[in-house]
Amino acid sequence: MDVNVKINGKDYAVKQGMTVLEAARVANIDIPTLCYLKDINEIGACRLCLVEVSEGGKPFKMVTACVYPVSEGMQILTNTPKINAARKTNLQLVLSNHEKKCLTCVRSTTCELQRLCNEYKVDEDYFKGDQPKFAIDASSPAIIRDNNKCILCRRCVAACKTMQGIGVIGANDRGFDTHIGCQFEKDLGDVACVNCGQCIVACPVGALYERDDTDKVRAAITDPTKKVYICTAPSVRAQIGECFGYAPGTDCEPQMVEALKMLGFDGVFDMNLTADLTIIEEANELISRIQNGGTLPMMTSCSPGWIKYCEHYFPEFTENLSTCKSPQQMFGALMKTYFAQKEGIDPKDIFFVSAIPCTAKKFEVGRPDQSASGYPDVDVAVTTREVGRMIQQAGIDFRALKGTEFDKPFDFGSGAGAIFGATGGVMEAALRYAAEIILGKPLEKPLETPEIRRQNGSDDGYRTATYKVGDLDVKVAVASGTKNAKQLLEDVKSGKLDVQFIEIMCCPGGCVNGGGQPYQPASVRNTVDLRALRASVLYNDDINCDIRESQKNAAVWKLYEEFFGTPNSHKAHEVLHTSYIKRGL
Amino acid sequence: MKKKLTTVEFRGTPEQEAKLLAVIAKYEGVDGKMMPVLQEAQDIYGYLPIEVQKIIAEKTGTPLEEIYGIATFYSQFKLNPNGVYSIAVCLGTACYVKGSQAIIEEISRQLGVEVGSTSPDGKYSLEATRCIGACGLAPVMTINGDVYGRMTKDQVAGILAKYR
Numbered sequence: 001m002d003v004n005v006k007i008n009g010k011d012y013a014v015k016q017g018m019t020v021l022e023a024a025r026v027a028n029i030d031i032p033t034l035c036y037l038k039d040i041n042e043i044g045a046c047r048l049c050l051v052e053v054s055e056g057g058k059p060f061k062m063v064t065a066c067v068y069p070v071s072e073g074m075q076i077l078t079n080t081p082k083i084n085a086a087r088k089t090n091l092q093l094v095l096s097n098h099e100k101k102c103l104t105c106v107r108s109t110t111c112e113l114q115r116l117c118n119e120y121k122v123d124e125d126y127f128k129g130d131q132p133k134f135a136i137d138a139s140s141p142a143i144i145r146d147n148n149k150c151i152l153c154r155r156c157v158a159a160c161k162t163m164q165g166i167g168v169i170g171a172n173d174r175g176f177d178t179h180i181g182c183q184f185e186k187d188l189g190d191v192a193c194v195n196c197g198q199c200i201v202a203c204p205v206g207a208l209y210e211r212d213d214t215d216k217v218r219a220a221i222t223d224p225t226k227k228v229y230i231c232t233a234p235s236v237r238a239q240i241g242e243c244f245g246y247a248p249g250t251d252c253e254p255q256m257v258e259a260l261k262m263l264g265f266d267g268v269f270d271m272n273l274t275a276d277l278t279i280i281e282e283a284n285e286l287i288s289r290i291q292n293g294g295t296l297p298m299m300t301s302c303s304p305g306w307i308k309y310c311e312h313y314f315p316e317f318t319e320n321l322s323t324c325k326s327p328q329q330m331f332g333a334l335m336k337t338y339f340a341q342k343e344g345i346d347p348k349d350i351f352f353v354s355a356i357p358c359t360a361k362k363f364e365v366g367r368p369d370q371s372a373s374g375y376p377d378v379d380v381a382v383t384t385r386e387v388g389r390m391i392q393q394a395g396i397d398f399r400a401l402k403g404t405e406f407d408k409p410f411d412f413g414s415g416a417g418a419i420f421g422a423t424g425g426v427m428e429a430a431l432r433y434a435a436e437i438i439l440g441k442p443l444e445k446p447l448e449t450p451e452i453r454r455q456n457g458s459d460d461g462y463r464t465a466t467y468k469v470g471d472l473d474v475k476v477a478v479a480s481g482t483k484n485a486k487q488l489l490e491d492v493k494s495g496k497l498d499v500q501f502i503e504i505m506c507c508p509g510g511c512v513n514g515g516g517q518p519y520q521p522a523s524v525r526n527t528v529d530l531r532a533l534r535a536s537v538l539y540n541d542d543i544n545c546d547i548r549e550s551q552k553n554a555a556v557w558k559l560y561e562e563f564f565g566t567p568n569s570h571k572a573h574e575v576l577h578t579s580y581i582k583r584g585l
Numbered sequence: 586m587k588k589k590l591t592t593v594e595f596r597g598t599p600e601q602e603a604k605l606l607a608v609i610a611k612y613e614g615v616d617g618k619m620m621p622v623l624q625e626a627q628d629i630y631g632y633l634p635i636e637v638q639k640i641i642a643e644k645t646g647t648p649l650e651e652i653y654g655i656a657t658f659y660s661q662f663k664l665n666p667n668g669v670y671s672i673a674v675c676l677g678t679a680c681y682v683k684g685s686q687a688i689i690e691e692i693s694r695q696l697g698v699e700v701g702s703t704s705p706d707g708k709y710s711l712e713a714t715r716c717i718g719a720c721g722l723a724p725v726m727t728i729n730g731d732v733y734g735r736m737t738k739d740q741v742a743g744i745l746a747k748y749r
Binding site: 161166167168169170171172173174177181182183184185191585 | 586587588590635638647648649650651652653654657658659
């Protein structure tokens with residue numbers, strides 16, 4: 001049912017139950033917000049979305065648009081001198097105890113507070129509040145918190161608790177002492193944080209950011225004794241354009257590769273290749289577990305945030321995790337064993353970088369049992385944002401690049417490898433191969449599994465499907481976001497869900513929505529389905545790829561022929577598999 | 586004021602834990618149960634140390650940080666136990682203008698106990714209170730119910746000596 005409202009004097013019919021904020025968007029008016037994130041943080045705290053409304057002929061009053069519902073006949077004013085003055089005062093109050101080091105802030109030009117202060121022409125020193133000095137929490141290998149920049153909007157808290165169902169951060173103490181922190185003032189590196197980085201992309205200001213590892217990469221590139229290689233995860237090509245003003249969902253693979261080559265890497269490789277390698281190893285592991293009575297259901301192990309979540313919150317399931325390393329770690333292991341041997345390079349002279357849409361990968365590179373050559377498989381993992389920063393700082397005109405191709409011999413991954421970056425993609429890729437092994441012959445056309453792809457723009461709950469392959473029923477389940485993973489695992493525990501193979505990705509929607517993705521302001525996050533747009537790049541890559549199955553990627557079989565022998569061989573186990581830790585809380 | 590974490594060793598008994606579990610069970614499925622659970626837990630233990638908050642977190646499926654956030658928000662919740670000698674100095678208006686801030690600082694210095702916390706051996710706790718209604722005696726402090734009025738800084742050592 002619709003209700004009739006007047007917004008700035010014009011009539012609109014909007015859906016009942018909408019907030020004034022949503023109704024204004026129908027009228028193409030973007031009301032400013034700092035704390036509001038649709039569905040997860042609707043608390044009316046920042047008071048930036050103030051508007052004037054009149055209901056039932058009563059005088060106009062000021063309300064917060066983000067939580068105030070529309071009513072029949074409501075009159076809404078979004079741009080009056082009174083509102084502008086109130087918003088301006090509120091911004092000045094926010095600034096009164098904000099550390100205004102905007103010149104060098106990691107969020108300068110992408111900061112939502114900075115933008116609004118500019119628009120409202122605030123006097124940044126109007127109120128001089130107490131500025132408590134907080135120590136920067138740099139205890140985590142992935143996420144850094146600087147509470148001096150924090151405006152207490154609680155978007156990070158909502159991302160952690162409401163969206164991911166984890167809740168390791170929250171507001172402690174009260175009044176001027178209020179600060180976001182962990183239980184009993186522990187540092188982030190000492191609590192059961194999974195490093196997903198969803199708090200970072202939720203933050204409107206520079207209070208949360210990834211550990212910047214770009215200096216290490218630059219130092220390695222200038223070191224004449226090092227050979228420096230980089231591989232890029234499937235999702236990076238789908239997001240990097242956003243750092244250079246492209247609309248979300250623009251595939252920038254060729255420009256990305258060219259820009260990386262210009263940065264001086266000795267080789268730029270495609271991680272889709274080791275996604276394919278993961279599929280070969282993982283599908284064989286699954287079949288072996290089914291045939292030999294191994295621990296089932298088997299669970300995917302590509303997402304390091306999910307791995308850490310499992311180790312902390314469901315340690316009873318660590319035997320269920322596939323022992324396959326993630327594609328990032330497989331790539332590094334491959335570089336420092338197979339590639340080093342083939343090229344006659346000492347693995348200690350190889351500096352291997354992975355470009356990923358993920359902050360948890362920064363934790364993963366330092367995990368034990370991830371050093372196949374005796375040296376860490378991956379030296380540094382840099383997020384899409386850091387790659388964007390490096391390109392920008394080098395003065396490379398990204399938008400003017402014609403683009404080029406990945407370097408041989410690791411220049412090609414199949415369509416199955418490409419879709420790793422979206423929820424359901426690893427499962428779909430694995431099934432395309434597993435079906436062929438079970439049937440003992442190739443399928444007529446690549447299997448597509450729409451049932452386990454993301455449905456209707458939602459990431460709630462989990463999806464299950466049963467695929468009949470020959471005489472065998474292959475039962476699978478897929479979840480993304482740790483809150484949904486929790487529900488899935490509890491259903492496995494209670495016996496309600498009986499499947500053989502489970503795919504879990506830590507971030508809602510998968511890597512395309514990872515914590516290392518380019519920043520998008522709340523106005524975009526609240527109105528655009530970023531996950532779907534970015535995932536569309538990967539699904540287009542798949543459809544347009546001549547080879548859509550991992551097992552048809554000749555480059556992968558060449559690795560077995562020259563180095564590993566067969567899938568799951570002793571050598572493959574040494575180089576491509578790993579182990580887990582029961583961490584508990 | 587920012588709450589201080591305790592350095593006093595936890596001495597909870599199995600009886601106390603059984604009582605706490607009964608309280609948690611009593612409120613199972615009740616909306617907004619965390620306030621009464623924390624209040625009753627504090628009645629049982631006298632304060633809310635990490636050991637107690639962890640039990641509540643685990644049994645109610647609530648993140649420990651959320652519980653800690655509540656415990657540090659409300660002034661009624663204590664993170665430090667009362668000491669064997671519980672010292673409270675009034676910082677109400679009358680006492681404050683008569684110099685009670687200097688007195689509390691002196692006690693803190695002599696005992697090595699921060700305001701709002703308890704000495705690691707559990708012997709002394711030091712608290713700043715609002716007006717206790719004895720303004721005629723300002724500045725005033727109490728130790729386990731003994732009242733000391735018209736305090737001066739030089740009296741502190743002598744009074745504390747009685748509680749050593």
